[in-house]
C-alpha cells in the first residue's frame with residue numbers, strides 16, 4: 001500500500017474530523033466536488049502550504065471553528081475514471097474554539113458518532129471512518145466512476161510508527 005505514497009497525485013486535499021465528546025462535526029457540502037453530500041470541513045492544499053495548515057485554514061473558512069493539535073490519521077488516494085487523481089490527508093482533533101457557523105461552502109452540524117449518516121457520505125468513508133474513530137491509522141486507495149466506488153484497497157495500522165515511519 002505504501003507504493004501509492006510514491007506516486008504523483010494531481011490534487012492534494014485535507015479533511016478534518018472534529019470531536020466533541022460523543023459527537024463529530026459534519027457538514028452538508030453546498031458546492032464543489034461532493035456537493036450535496038455529508039462530509040467534514042476540508043478542501044485543497046494551496047501551493048506552498050502544509051497539509052496541517054490547510055486543515056486549519058479550511059475549517060476556519062468553512063465553519064468558523066479554530067482547531068489545534070490535529071493528528072494525522074490516514075492517507076486517501078483517489079483515482080476517478082475521468083482522470084482526476086487526488087491524495088487526501090485525514091486529520092482528527094478534539095481541540096477547537098468557537099461555535100460552528102454556516103458559510104457559502106458548508107452547513108455544519110454536530111452528529112452523534114453512533115448516528116453518522118454513511119449512506120449520505122462518500123462511499124469509501126464507511127470503510128475507514130469507524131476504524132479511525134476507534135484510533136486506528138490507515139491508508140486507502142479507491143477508484144471512483146463519478147459517485148460509484150469501483151475499486152478499493154485499505155490497510156489499517158495500530159501504531160503511528162507503522163503508519164508513518
Ligand SMILES: Nc1nc2c([nH]c(=O)n2[C@H]2C[C@H](O)[C@@H](COP(=O)(O)OP(=O)(O)OP(=O)(O)O)O2)c(=O)[nH]1
Pocket residue numbers: 013014015031032033034039040041042043044045088122123124125
Ligand atoms: N471524507 C471524504 N472526503 C472526500 C472524499 N473525496 C473527496 O474529494 N473528499 C473531500 C476532499 C475535499 O475536502 C473535498 C473536495 O472538494 P472540492 O474539490 O470541492 O474542494 P473544496 O471546494 O472543498 O476545496 P476548496 O476549493 O475550498 O479548496 O472533498 C472521500 O471519499 N471522503
